Amino acid sequence: MQSGATFSYQTRPQLDAGQEAALTAYAALYGRVERSLFAAMQTKASMNDLKRQFLLKYGITARQFNAIRVGLEGKIDSIKARRPELIGELQSRIKKAQKTIQKIQERLETLRKPEAAFKKGKTVKTLSPEDRALAISKAAFKLHQKKRRLHILQTKLAAMQTDQKDGHVRLCFGSKKLFHSQFDLEANGYADKSAWKADWQAERNSQVFILGSQDETAGNQSCPAVVAADGTLTLDLRMPNACEADHGKRVQIAGVRFAYGHDKIVAALASSQRIAAKTKKGADTIKRIGSALSYRFVRDAKGWRIFVSCSVPAAALSTRQDLGAIGVDINANHLAVSILDRFGNAAKHLRIDTHTYGKSSDQAKAIIGDAAVKIVAMAATSGKPVVVENLNFAKKKAELEGARRAMARMLSSFACNQVIASIKAAAFRAGVQVIEVNPAYR
Template sequence: MDTPTKTLTFETRLDLIHEQDAALCQYAELWNQVKFRWFANLQKPKAQQLNRTQFMHEMGMPFSYRVFQGVRQSIKGLIQSYQTNRNNRLVTLDVKIKQLEKTLNKLKKRCDHVAEKGSPQQAKQLRNRLRQKEVKLRRWQQKQSALVAEKQENKTPICFGGRKLLKERQALETGSAIEGWKQRWHEARHREFLLVGSHDESWGCQNAQLSPSEQEGAYQLKLLVPHQLRATFGTTINIDHLQFKHGKAAIAQAVWQNQAKKHNKSIKGQPLSFRFKRDKKGWRLLVSVEVAGPTEQAEWIGDDQGVIGVDVNLDHLAVVELDRNGNPLQHRTFDLPLHYKNDAQRAAIIGDAVRDLMDFAAQQSKAVVIEKLDFQQKKRQYQKQDHPQYARMLNAFAYGKIKDLIETQSIKRGIRLYHVNPAYTSLLGRMKYRDRHGFSDHHAAALVIGRRHYGFKEKPPKQLIGINAKGTVKAEHPPVRMALGDYQYYHKLQRWYQPLETSLDFLSGWRHFRRVNRVSYSVEARLDGRPGMSPDLIQESTTLLSAHPAL
């Protein structure tokens, strides 16, 4: 089986003298000048863009090819990140616009009804509310049109230094305030640089070589100075006594491989990339290394004894443990209360939840199975929910971060991670396993995800047993499969099951008892505007449903 790999980044704080700090500042300024020019070159029409050789000749060759590769990789990452965020914003706007259009249609019907039979004051309030919704819809549609036009024109409006700091300039009037702003603007635009490595280079990166130091557990960094700065700062900058709080095993393995390669050419070196970033406290060094195996244990945990199925949701991870035959053993819930939290708090909450998930998987010695989804697909699954609190949860949803952290932890801890097709897992879970095992919708979906890893086919039950508001037990039969493929038949099942699931005339199993166990009832309780069940009828129907031979 192929060994999965993941690029991990570890950081440390640099303890520099004044000359070294000045050298890194000059290096960052020169590097970022090339970066800005290269980005401007890429924004031109394709026919007018310069290739790498033409561009470096025009710039006067300030860097070697390997240093310029860091510039190209940095710009490529920025552009890809902006385009991904733009696509996510388009998905979010599309969801919001569809929901608001539905709300407007309901409001218009209500306005017409109140205009005929209601009071003038109520009609006026509804018209004002309708106008506000229409203004919001036009504003969202304008944003959507602007983003679509920007995407079609292949534009990437990136502000180096940050839009927030740029906008501060408009409120400044005095000369001293403007000079202070210019200093902060310059520092924000020239505070980092990236040096990429390769496995065939000395010590994994020819421009920044990380090697063992005389002090145990420490390293020394030899940084090659660009030609323009050598007259001032010399050929190299030597930074000693580097220590990493995290990732010690991964960095030690990479340095050992690069050291062994110098004596044995058959050993493949380990590429190392270095990002230098300056903040208020000074310079930080971020080292990226490719990890191809568990760093916390000797062997991988596979799927021989079973798997852990995981369904990622807005506010929790639904987890089900399965044996090798696809039978559920136990289920867990790891909460993700991400709304009303800032970025740092969300990162901590996600980290704790993923850590608990991996602890559970390691304790049971079983692999983990998740959906093979991206952020846009996951967000579309929730677009039908229309509630302010749900919208805030969706806005705080960090599916990409959750998925990435699960992948990282699986490699570090040696727990195999598998991805499966997520099509119709929620439908099959609700239809087949929710009532049988007393699971929630999400735990039932996690069970289907785990079973799908082993290739089990999900057949619908021969009949679904339910009870209506009058206490009559009913049976519904799924459509015949005929010669349809798996996913074609699942789509047919979905069209049959969704109206049945939302009908009050058919309350099956788990949904029925959740309905029964509501906090309060009146004699004429209403759910979704329809007549409900009285307390006496609830008790009677519960007895009937429990005693039915098919349950």
């Protein structure tokens, strides 16, 4: 198992009006700088030159600029890494759509013949003129819609391939879904354009990322945390220079406690210490070591949430392969679990439902997370490792064209990678080994 991993924990703090106003002002500035930096990066200007310009222009510190840069580069790298997979998926969908169109066209040709017949099972029934006209109408409508869909897919593919060739990245700050909702205000619950614009601006200015470093006080000099006598945390947030006049240089948020991972965060804070060291030239010096803690403040419909990311050491391994294994077969709406004895014989089978269609992203994560915890708990109790297939559902999702509606919805809402990631995370915390196997050799 790996020696350590980065985990994120979240909580919802109790904020007063002044603290909320300060975070709102910080987020508005953060969003404006992030969008401006993204635009400036398209000019291929030196990042050092941009940094000097932005520090003066927007009144931010060097660490705050670095946090914005790192967050933005992460988004860009994510798009670039995902794009080849999306291109392959689009190509597969186009092939599938073309085959579906060909079948519909053949069906139409048959229906338009005077002797058109309808085959159901082993019986063949000649269609009446009325039934044939209705069948032709339905098939023609379906053909039209499939051709429209094919054109959309081909247009998307062409644009994506051009971006891939040119190295161009498109980013919509505020989400594409919310952006497109302005074109049908009533259907999306907006009385007028101004109501939509208020939501749009709020969404674009709804978060702040504070980058941590292991050589900084408490793992983050821009937001150091102190453990209070009652065990809660007090965050000391450094405001941008541009916000100091209205909100002061620092904003303290006391009474912060995390329902999950609080002990891990406290341990990471305790690891920060100063030690004697040597410079490259051999001179004596003092440096700080510890664990980096990065913070993200995110505003949603209920208020502000605080996310903390820190490194967590791996738990001691508690499973052995010679005891058997717990095999997990990942399906679109459930996990099929097989408990194997040390000889490889199946001792027990069970099914864990993971219906995520129609659920919000948070609800889907909770469903998958609960399933992962249940599987890992069985593994920890029995001392057996978990075996999962190294699957890629991109091909399955590419076959959505022409699939039954129920199956298409189910596959579209399914997140195979999230299931595997949740199992790995739960196993890491419990000291359970996870073995990934190629499904072709199971």
